[in-house]
Structures are given as C-alpha cells and as structure tokens.
Amino acid sequence: SRDASEKFKGHYYRVKDFIRQYEQVLLDCQITINQEKYEGITNYCSTKVCRLIESFDAYRAHDWDTLKKQILKLYDADREEARYQKRDREKLVKDYSKRPLENLATWKHYVREFMIITQGLKNDKATVQPNFNTYFWLGIPRQMREKVETHLLAGNPTKDISQPFVLSQGFTTVTEKGGCMWEAKDSE
Numbered sequence: 001s002r003d004a005s006e007k008f009k010g011h012y013y014r015v016k017d018f019i020r021q022y023e024q025v026l027l028d029c030q031i032t033i034n035q036e037k038y039e040g041i042t043n044y045c046s047t048k049v050c051r052l053i054e055s056f057d058a059y060r061a062h063d064w065d066t067l068k069k070q071i072l073k074l075y076d077a078d079r080e081e082a083r084y085q086k087r088d089r090e091k092l093v094k095d096y097s098k099r100p101l102e103n104l105a106t107w108k109h110y111v112r113e114f115m116i117i118t119q120g121l122k123n124d125k126a127t128v129q130p131n132f133n134t135y136f137w138l139g140i141p142r143q144m145r146e147k148v149e150t151h152l153l154a155g156n157p158t159k160d161i162s163q164p165f166v167l168s169q170g171f172t173t174v175t176e177k178g179g180c181m182w183e184a185k186d187s188e
Helices: 012-028 047-055 064-074 077-081 086-098 104-121 132-138 142-155 167-181
Strands: none
Touching (some): 012 064, 012 077, 086 104, 104 132, 104 167, 132 167, 142 167
C-alpha cells in the first residue's frame, strides 16, 4: 500500500506501531482469516527482520496470533513501555521547582513534560498512583504553587490541605487565570 510507512527494522520502540500498522493494512485489505494474515508481513520488514520472522515456527504454521506474540516478545515491546524511570520524574520535579515558571507557555511545558514522564511510569502503579499529584505539586516553584493553591482554596475552603490538589485542578486554574498568575512578580 502506498500509505504504508517505512519498513520495520527491528527497533523495540517501533515494534508495537509496526504491528498496529500492519493489522490496519490487513483490515483495509479485508484480510480476516487468521492463516492468511502472516503472508504479507515480510513485505513491510527489512531483510534481516524478514529472515528472522520466516524462521519462526508460527510463520511456517501460518499462525498469525502466535507470530504476532513472538515478534512483540522478541523485539522487546515491553521495553518501550518502561521508557522512564522514577529518577527521571524526580529530576524533572527538582529542576522545575528551582526555576521560575515565567509565563503560561512555561507552565504548559512543565505539565506536558510531567505527563509524558509519568505516562512512561504507568506500568509501575505502586510508584505512580499514590505520588502522582504530590510530585506534580512539588515541581511547581514555591511562590507559584502558593498562588495556585490560594486560588484553589478560594473555590473550595473546606479542602483538606494535607492532601495535594489534583493536577487537573491546578492546570485548569492556571490556564483560566492566565496572565494574572504572573502579574505580580514576587521576590524570594
């Protein structure tokens, strides 16, 4: 298909996309019989990857489901999901807590970076879930955090302040208040 992307060369960070794209090609071509799905996969792979795929028992047995599992396993699909470590999140939080969030664009950049790294940690629910909001708030410089918390508490004066605010509350507050969050520059 002319819409097909470049050939899969065996990179772990591309294997899931490759399988998804290939399965989309199968759907587009209305290939639904499991035994026929294996046939075209080598047209979308480098020569080296083709040789490996053709060596699998599942390929020779025309078993698409097993072949797909073998490809994902052999090319470390799980490795792609663990792209970030706890130390990456901790470094981001430490770095941002020390630098001023000078405008809305900088604020949004922090939120994006935090979300990307946290998403990379999602497989480790013990690490992510309990600390998600705490880490987010710790990454906001103290003066900015105090301004945001003041706005949030004004809207919910009975909030238990021993628990961090939820990221979405802080994001909404800052984006709605816009420039007023940065109007008065406090000095430390």
